[in-house]
Amino acid sequence: MQTYEIAVIHGDGIGPEVCQSATDVIEAALGNGKVLEFTEYPAGAAHFLKTGDGAPKATMDACRKADAILHGAAGLPGVVHPDGTEAGVDIGLGLRVQLDLYANVRPIRLREGIVSPLRGREVGQIDYTIIREDSEGMYASRGAGAVVREEMAVDMLIVTRKGIERVVRAAFELARKTGGAPRDGKKRVTCCDKANVLRSLAFFRRVFDEVGEQYPDVERDYSYVDAMTVHLVERPDFYNVIVAENLFGDIISDLGAVTVGGMGMSPTAELGDHHGFFQAAHGSAPTIAGQGIANPYGTILAGAMMLHWLAERHDDPTLAEAGRRIEEASARALAGGVKTRDIGGKAMTRDVTAAVIGELGSS
Amino acid sequence: MQTYEIAVIHGDGIGPEVCQSATDVIEAALGNGKVLEFTEYPAGAAHFLKTGDGAPKATMDACRKADAILHGAAGLPGVVHPDGTEAGVDIGLGLRVQLDLYANVRPIRLREGIVSPLRGREVGQIDYTIIREDSEGMYASRGAGAVVREEMAVDMLIVTRKGIERVVRAAFELARKTGGAPRDGKKRVTCCDKANVLRSLAFFRRVFDEVGEQYPDVERDYSYVDAMTVHLVERPDFYNVIVAENLFGDIISDLGAVTVGGMGMSPTAELGDHHGFFQAAHGSAPTIAGQGIANPYGTILAGAMMLHWLAERHDDPTLAEAGRRIEEASARALAGGVKTRDIGGKAMTRDVTAAVIGELGSS
Ligand SMILES: CC(C)[C@H](C(=O)O)[C@@H](O)C(=O)O
Ligand SMILES: CC(C)[C@H](C(=O)O)[C@@H](O)C(=O)O
Numbered sequence: 001m002q003t004y005e006i007a008v009i010h011g012d013g014i015g016p017e018v019c020q021s022a023t024d025v026i027e028a029a030l031g032n033g034k035v036l037e038f039t040e041y042p043a044g045a046a047h048f049l050k051t052g053d054g055a056p057k058a059t060m061d062a063c064r065k066a067d068a069i070l071h072g073a074a075g076l077p078g079v080v081h082p083d084g085t086e087a088g089v090d091i092g093l094g095l096r097v098q099l100d101l102y103a104n105v106r107p108i109r110l111r112e113g114i115v116s117p118l119r120g121r122e123v124g125q126i127d128y129t130i131i132r133e134d135s136e137g138m139y140a141s142r143g144a145g146a147v148v149r150e151e152m153a154v155d156m157l158i159v160t161r162k163g164i165e166r167v168v169r170a171a172f173e174l175a176r177k178t179g180g181a182p183r184d185g186k187k188r189v190t191c192c193d194k195a196n197v198l199r200s201l202a203f204f205r206r207v208f209d210e211v212g213e214q215y216p217d218v219e220r221d222y223s224y225v226d227a228m229t230v231h232l233v234e235r236p237d238f239y240n241v242i243v244a245e246n247l248f249g250d251i252i253s254d255l256g257a258v259t260v261g262g263m264g265m266s267p268t269a270e271l272g273d274h275h276g277f278f279q280a281a282h283g284s285a286p287t288i289a290g291q292g293i294a295n296p297y298g299t300i301l302a303g304a305m306m307l308h309w310l311a312e313r314h315d316d317p318t319l320a321e322a323g324r325r326i327e328e329a330s331a332r333a334l335a336g337g338v339k340t341r342d343i344g345g346k347a348m349t350r351d352v353t354a355a356v357i358g359e360l361g362s363s
Numbered sequence: 364m365q366t367y368e369i370a371v372i373h374g375d376g377i378g379p380e381v382c383q384s385a386t387d388v389i390e391a392a393l394g395n396g397k398v399l400e401f402t403e404y405p406a407g408a409a410h411f412l413k414t415g416d417g418a419p420k421a422t423m424d425a426c427r428k429a430d431a432i433l434h435g436a437a438g439l440p441g442v443v444h445p446d447g448t449e450a451g452v453d454i455g456l457g458l459r460v461q462l463d464l465y466a467n468v469r470p471i472r473l474r475e476g477i478v479s480p481l482r483g484r485e486v487g488q489i490d491y492t493i494i495r496e497d498s499e500g501m502y503a504s505r506g507a508g509a510v511v512r513e514e515m516a517v518d519m520l521i522v523t524r525k526g527i528e529r530v531v532r533a534a535f536e537l538a539r540k541t542g543g544a545p546r547d548g549k550k551r552v553t554c555c556d557k558a559n560v561l562r563s564l565a566f567f568r569r570v571f572d573e574v575g576e577q578y579p580d581v582e583r584d585y586s587y588v589d590a591m592t593v594h595l596v597e598r599p600d601f602y603n604v605i606v607a608e609n610l611f612g613d614i615i616s617d618l619g620a621v622t623v624g625g626m627g628m629s630p631t632a633e634l635g636d637h638h639g640f641f642q643a644a645h646g647s648a649p650t651i652a653g654q655g656i657a658n659p660y661g662t663i664l665a666g667a668m669m670l671h672w673l674a675e676r677h678d679d680p681t682l683a684e685a686g687r688r689i690e691e692a693s694a695r696a697l698a699g700g701v702k703t704r705d706i707g708g709k710a711m712t713r714d715v716t717a718a719v720i721g722e723l724g725s726s
Contacts, residue, residue: 075559083562083565084562084565084566084568085558085560085561085565086558086559089559089560093560115482116482117481117482117597118480118481118482119480119483120482138561141520141561142560142561143562145561147562147563150524150566150569151523151524152522153521153522153523153563153566153567154519154520154521154522154563155519155520155562155563155564156519156520157501157504157508157517157519157520158515158516158517159515159516159517160514160515160516161513161514161515194610195447195448196438196452197448197449197452197502198448198501198505198508198518199447199504199506199516199518200508200516200517200518201518202443202446202448203447203510203513203516204516205447225614226614226616226617227617227646229614229615229618229621230617230618230620230621230625233480233596233621233622234480234621247557250588251589251614254590254592254593255592255593255596257593258592258593258596258597259596262593262597263593283590
């Protein structure tokens with residue numbers, strides 16, 4: 001039986017708690033044979049405070065060698081570099097660049113047990129996936145922007161044909177593979193840009209169209225990023241797959257997440273051709289760290305995404321089966337009311353872990 | 364009695380209809396003496412199609428000379444420049460630059476008669492103002508970005524100390540002048556940025572802090588733009604005044620607008636030290652143009668903002684009084700159920716105009 005090496009980065013705040021929960025659930029789902037080997041590596045804001053390095057080379061190297069990476073959360077308020085940017089995010093943003101993780105897959109799904117803050121929206125009406133370009137765009141400028149004499153500052157939004165093509169292709173492939181939009185069952189990919197104002201994003205849209213033409217079975221749709229926020233509130237059921245430039249994807253995926261229960265419910269997979277990085281969309285929430293009340297569902301579901309991704313890469317149906325069971329068990333625990341504070345319940349992190357593990361049995 | 368020259372730009376789609384409604388209401392509010400002189404000037408996408416110029420110099424000059432500018436809406440799908448950006452927006456974006464309209468004031472208020480798409484949110488719980496920087500930031504790059512051999516493209520986010528200082532000052536001044544946040548009545552200015560990732564926006568935050576220190580009576584608050592979308596859904600009652608870089612302001616103000624009834628309900632004022640440009644936040648909605656069903660409330664309320672702005676500049680209480688009466692009459696018409704389709708009613712544009720004019724009498 002093959003063993004997969006998983007690099008685990010606990011990070012800051014609630015990171016260790018949600019990671020522990022996810023790895024416990026994954027181990028329970030896989031049973032006794034040690035299919036996944038979890039090894040922990042340090043990184044994040046606290047590690048930066050201790051060592052001056054939030055993304056140690058040893059951790060980076062281990063991530064590169066691992067079969068997949070599972071992340072808790074990173075960042076602590078006020079832990080910043082001299083230029084004012086956060087040190088805690090060096091690990092996550094660094095991995096995106098160094099491992100060329102270009103497609104950040106963010107499923108937005110309203111699950112039974114969650115009350116959407118959108119009036120009248122029921123389970124089944126919000127179910128789409130945002131694919132955020134994760135390797136260039138506005139983030140190409142990170143660390144490369146300039147502040148001149150504290151009088152002006154500049155950053156650059158850079159997109160490349162190759163970068164757009166590959167992420168757009170990932171979006172169309174995903175649309176083909178999964179169900180259509182809840183409203184009409186249509187396979188549809190929406191290009192979220194600001195092509196009306198910026199040349200770089202008009203270029204993004206052009207390349208989107210070129211790639212999209214190779215998928216005549218999938219409908220092409222367009223939205224400026226500002227209007228997108230309106231649409232995600234007014235007609236989330238219209239959407240199937242949305243592809244967006246890096247920063248736009250950052251923004252609209254947070255909005256999507258809050259419509260389905262918040263960051264604590266939202267897993268994300270950052271995928272390249274050779275590496276995969278999995279975590280919940282939430283931050284480190286230092287104010288509630290160590291109290292055992294963090295919501296681990298996002299990280300558990302990220303774990304399931306990791307299993308599916310490993311299964312496909314290694315053609316290993318056991319892993320896909322485990323991923324599916326974790327998803328179903330999470331759904332049952334949630335529908336059964338096992339909910340942490342952030343989603344309107346009183347459960348502790350460990351209650352969620354235990355409930356999901358318990359539900360694994362009923363598959 | 365002084366007369367004020369108002370340049371009116373109908374623009375495209377529903378632009379003429381909503382402009383007509385607003386000028387009718389304003390004239391009714393001011394009574395028989397011709398205090399405001401409306402003169403119409405051409406611009407927009409249809410004009411571009413006809414003449415090759417969507418923002419004629421004559422219109423620009425007239426706007427510069429006028430005491431204020433009232434705008435309908437601009438843009439038509441597919442009417443684009445060779446670089447792919449829209450031609451219809453040349454007028455609006457051109458005026459921002461040429462008249463140095465640096466503060467785009469976008470009040471977000473849930474009014475009686477409107478059902479918020481946010482579950483459980485009632486009138487009085489959403490009432491904040493977004494001040495969008497309107498002269499630099501990501502929009503500094505408009506027309507200046509480069510597409511290189513259709514292989515890569517770049518745009519620049521540029522902020523200056525002067526540019527940040529003046530818009531942040533406008534935000535703190537507004538917080539001082541108006542009521543506090545619905546939740547706790549606190550005067551609070553929130554800086555919406557992405558200081559964790561980009562140097563230019565960490566600089567934005569630094570300058571925000573420097574200016575904010577001069578307003579010790581106003582609380583300083585911070586949100587990354589992605590998290591801001593979560594907050595505007597989860598706790599809109601926390602906010603009082605939000606200041607944001609140009610593109611961020613564009614995005615979050617659309618989100619704010621949809622939480623209070625959509626773009627049709629949302630007026631915006633683009634203000635410089637010498638010029639003011641007023642319109643609704645909505646687009647030209649060509650699919651419903653000419654049917655008489657457009658929602659004119661946004662433009663009517665923009666008209667009221669224009670009157671208040673003129674009143675303050677010219678120390679003319681008559682205008683302020685007319686502005687107040689228009690707001691109150693609109694509120695009564697709306698609360699009385701005079702609503703267009705987009706906000707859940709069946710009223711025609713002319714019904715709204717008539718109702719608001721009718722309600723002016725009851726002040
Ligand atoms: C923590 C932060 C740097 C990060 C980002 O901006 O990408 C986060 O918001 C995300 O969405 O992954
Ligand atoms: C029409 C468009 C160019 C404009 C903008 O992007 O600023 C609009 O969205 C706005 O908010 O005023």
